[in-house]
Amino acid sequence: MNDTTTSGTGPVRVRPIPECSPPPIDPEQLQVAETAPAWDQGMLAVEFHGADESWFGPQPTSSRDLPEPQQWAGHIAQALVEVMSGTRPAPQVIRFTAPEVYSAVARRSAVAGRRGVVSGRRAVVRRVLVCEPADGVAEACAVVVDHDRVRALAMRLTGLDHRWMVTALQVG
DSSP, X not given: OOSBOTTXXXXXXXXXXXXXXXXXXXXXXXXXXXXXXXXXXXXXXXXXXXXXXXGGSOOBOOGGGSOOHHHHHHHHHHHHHHHHHTSSOGGGGGGGXXXXXXXXXXXXHHHHHHHOOOOSOOOEEEEEEEXXXXXXXXXXXXEEEETTEEEEEEEEEEEETTEEEXXXXXXX
16 A cells, blocks of 8 residues: 555655653642542532522513414313313323313313213314403403303413413313
8 A cells, every 4th residue: 555645635644642641740739639628519609699589480471472362362272172071181281271270171181081082073162252451461261162062161361481371260
């Protein structure tokens, strides 16, 4: 084999690997190391004395930073009705419901699952009305047709962490 490559990049050179061993330890450094603690973890210089506890929980969001409530209420109402009738898994709505609302919806889903699949039409949201009594709060009512029965669904939506969350639910 030649010392030059055929691609014209020049001759191939072999270079020795540099010495990468650490330098010898000075005896004076050993004495300092013996007096130092065996383990010293550095600390991040952060002070929470002036921090407000509200920084660490869910943050209220203004209505202008949230999606349009009319359309969103229609979508979440349809999802909640499907969960309560057993045609949609309950964990799909956990992100958009308060814990007490989710437990009620999941309980109704489990009851519907034990009852078995009921023949007939699937539940459909026909109409949604929304009012906004305060900034970051919307109240919605929906007309639902569920297996040839007409039902009402009332929800309170609260803006938290830049999304609507169902904080109260009443099914009639």
